[in-house]
Amino acid sequence: MARSKNIEKYHAILNAALTVFAQNGFHRSSVSSIAKEAGVADGTIYIYFKNKEEILVSVFQERLGYLIETSRARIQTATDAKEALKVICHTHYSELENHLDLAYVTQIELRQSSFDMRKAIGQAVKPYITLIEGVLQRGVDEGSFRSDLDLKLTRLLLFGAMDQVVTSWLMAGQKYSLTKQAEGTVQFFINGLTAK
CATH class of the missing domain: 1.10.10.60 (Homeodomain-like)
Structure with missing residues (x-):
């Protein structure tokens, strides 16, 4: 700005x-x-x-920044890493479900942007990926997630899964509750993350 x-x-x-x-x-x-x-x-x-491109990137940076800060604040009270993951996923889905314009722009319009715009958007996403990685590390430190977890790969898989669930919800015409998909999304990952 x-x-x-x-x-x-x-x-x-x-x-x-x-x-x-x-x-x-x-x-x-x-x-x-x-x-x-x-x-x-x-x-x-x-x-x-x-220009118009800078406006689009700024919209994304502003709104994603709010999503990150909201998630960061909410996970402070999470009792463990599993709960923190649920908080992040629930926040992600509920914010986009409640702000349909934002969901369309982030899931559809940003994917059609130029390479330079995608690079700028990638920079805005980094703090979100870092936040997810921090929760995964917390789970490893607590002993609730596997000690051999590839944190860098898993953080991308989690983010990518949430991203795809939102896109599929939009493409399906929002015929079901996106927020209600949070529990199943997180449980799927926790089953693979949990220490044996």
């Missing part, structure tokens, strides 16, 4: 962009349509962002 002068206007633009991208798709959305949705002049957008 280096060029931002007004935090409320900045967030109004991001919220408008999320709505416009979800409704029209990133490639069919224009800066003008985002400005109209935000209630600002077209030129105002460029005070805050270089």
